[in-house]
Amino acid sequence: MTDINSSKRGSSPSSPSLGGDRHRSAKAGGNPLFLRDEELRQAIELLFYAYRDFTGEPDIILAERDLGRAHHRVIYFVGRYPGMTVSHLLDILKITKQSLSRVLSQLMAEGYIRQDQGQEDRRQRLLTLTDKGAELERLLTETQRKRIARAYRNAGPEAVEGFRDVMLGIISGDADRARFENRGE
Amino acid sequence: MTDINSSKRGSSPSSPSLGGDRHRSAKAGGNPLFLRDEELRQAIELLFYAYRDFTGEPDIILAERDLGRAHHRVIYFVGRYPGMTVSHLLDILKITKQSLSRVLSQLMAEGYIRQDQGQEDRRQRLLTLTDKGAELERLLTETQRKRIARAYRNAGPEAVEGFRDVMLGIISGDADRARFENRGE
DNA sequence: GCATATATGTCAACATGACTGACATAAATT
DNA sequence: AATTTATGTCAGTCATGTTGACATATATGC
DSSP, X not given: OOOTTXXXXXXXXXXXXXXXXXXXXXXXXXXXXXXXXXXXXXHHHHHHHHHHHHHHHHHHHHHHTTOOHHHHHHHHHHHHSTTBOHHHHHHHHTOOHHHHHHHHHHHHHTXXXXXXXXXXXXXXXXXXXXXXXXXXXHHHHHHHHHHHHHHHHHHOHHHHHHHHHHHHHHSOOHHHHHTTTTSOO | OOOGGGGTTTOOTTOTTSSSXXXXXXXXXXXXXXHHHHHXXXXXXXXXXXHHHHHHHHHHHHHHTTOOHHHHHHXXXXXXXXXXXXXXXXXXXXXXXXXXXXXHHHHHHTTSEEEEEOSSSTTOEEEEEOHHHHHHHHHHHHHHHHHHHHHHHHHOHHHHHHHHHHHHHHSOOHHHHHTTTTSOO
């Protein structure tokens, strides 16, 4: 594997204008929107970098088991909502049933997830993690939990509140936002 | 569409155990880690939902032009750092040069991005957006900017500070975190 | 100046995870 | 009895990542 990270902290001495021009010129021009634009761009980039790193560690663990990020998402949410239906999962992930089907079939074939017929509505297939599935879920989520815990600890409780508020504002639907009500108190 | 959210607050007659048990049981057991576990899981989910929605709108605009999210990322960062090198871009995106190459070639063929030879180091290909590229960048970034601006406005300045702090804590490398220094003051 | 390292590009093969479209089955609902 | 809903499946395609190998031009170190 090419060690592309090596170039990371060396910050390529060969790229002189790397990071200031656009902002300096806007600032120099006295553009009153400068701060706002810069602030918003930073948020965009925070989301990019944070998500990239947030998924990085689990991806490695998954790759060792020939699984991918899609499997992780399924395992995570089935662990979160034991006995959830396929529809519910589709709705959270916002992917097609064909895409989900492949991932889900693999997870059941490998013994990570179990399906039970619904009692009230026998068309439903209620999804639960097997012991093997729960173990992998813990392993994967642990890396993310640690990362978040570290960030929360360093930032402090007020920052955590602010983080939550902003993140909720970024989410589109009331339905999704509602998932976060009355749970932290 | 099925109202899966109804299942969340315990209704969903068909799936009785759908969303509360795991937490309630932990809570009932008086587990002191309950709040922390719940808090951390919420953070994990906030990241998932926020990122999903954050990329949703640009993806639609991109699809109309037969481009994808990978093209967006390149256009965004080239717009952010005009004249940046290929190495720098590789380092930010953390993908292989072969992956980047395909996307970059397409963008140049379609006239979104221009390459100029570096003056100091003539091996470098300095990347800049063309007018067409800058226009698309504005269009794409505008949707994300609006989303963030709305979230920031509703959450308030203190929340924004907290959001920043937590997001920075989630990012792995000092080098990446350093990109956010001394820019918002 | 020669050897080596670096920045970039390119060919080829492959895996993953998304998509569309079409069709099938069983169970619930009207 | 007709329709809708929950789920599954087959087939094809596309976007985006991967590894490995190799090529070229330029910069740098001795």
